[in-house]
Amino acid sequence: MTDIEKTLENKSVRPTAMRILIYKYLAEKDSAVALTDIENAFEKAERTTLYRTLKTFEEKGIVHQIDDGTNISKFALCEPGCNCEIDQDLHLHFHCTHCDKTVCLTEHKIPHINLPSGYIAEDVNLVIKGICDTCSKH
Amino acid sequence: MTDIEKTLENKSVRPTAMRILIYKYLAEKDSAVALTDIENAFEKAERTTLYRTLKTFEEKGIVHQIDDGTNISKFALCEPGCNCEIDQDLHLHFHCTHCDKTVCLTEHKIPHINLPSGYIAEDVNLVIKGICDTCSKH
DNA sequence: TAATGAATGCAACCGTAGTGCATTTAATGT
């Protein structure tokens, strides 16, 4: 059994062939991917399958969904320190308007925000848009 | 000439009847509105007109677009202190998952974030999801 | 090996975003 299969089983996700492929794809990407990205990468794959696989991955804490302001949902593998829950130090995301890539800045945590009374926070999302390091060199 | 007409002209936007109506609608709302919201409010209005009006308003700094994670663009009037640009203290947004409303917390500014070298920030977006004060009372 | 449930494939549907073009409306100069 490979590492990926173990990882999936640890998260109570049956390691099917398709899921392993999708996991691999996510793992080798250094930026967040949209459903369409995966669809294009695996021409034989069915949109619905990818869609539901990502949903499952998200529910089981394998990936986290990123809303980078493009109105297109992106996904990235959760790293060991990636706590996608409140009351944790959540990392922020950077969306490059030049190459259109979105990356997790896992080193950068979102500072705590004091809300007005009555407001209950359940999730925090911080996205910075601009030019990434690769694009700013050119 | 009314106040709204003056406001629009100050921003180099021709104060047409439709635009004044849309501005009024936005002004009396205490939460951000989606294109569809306006569409429903003015049954006679053409979606394209509303769409382009909001675009124009945004370009001219009359409204700011809000991405609250629902994948539906929302808009809210810019207040005098609402600087929708970088290097300013940007306010954050709160999206209530119960009543589905998104509000500007203009009193709450986004703290400055230090990015890794090479990254150039142009826009910052902070959205907190949870339960708003109205819904948390019930 | 049969039974069971999960995963996948297929075929749609819905809603938002966006564009091209014709038409109307408003502003300007003569």
Added chain:
DNA sequence: ACATTAAATGCACTACGGTTGCATTCATTA
């Protein structure tokens, strides 16, 4: 006041992401 010109609006249509229902295949286990 009228013609000219540009902006604003209305209409039709496309594109695409997200989503669901249902049939079918696959894998697990009794």
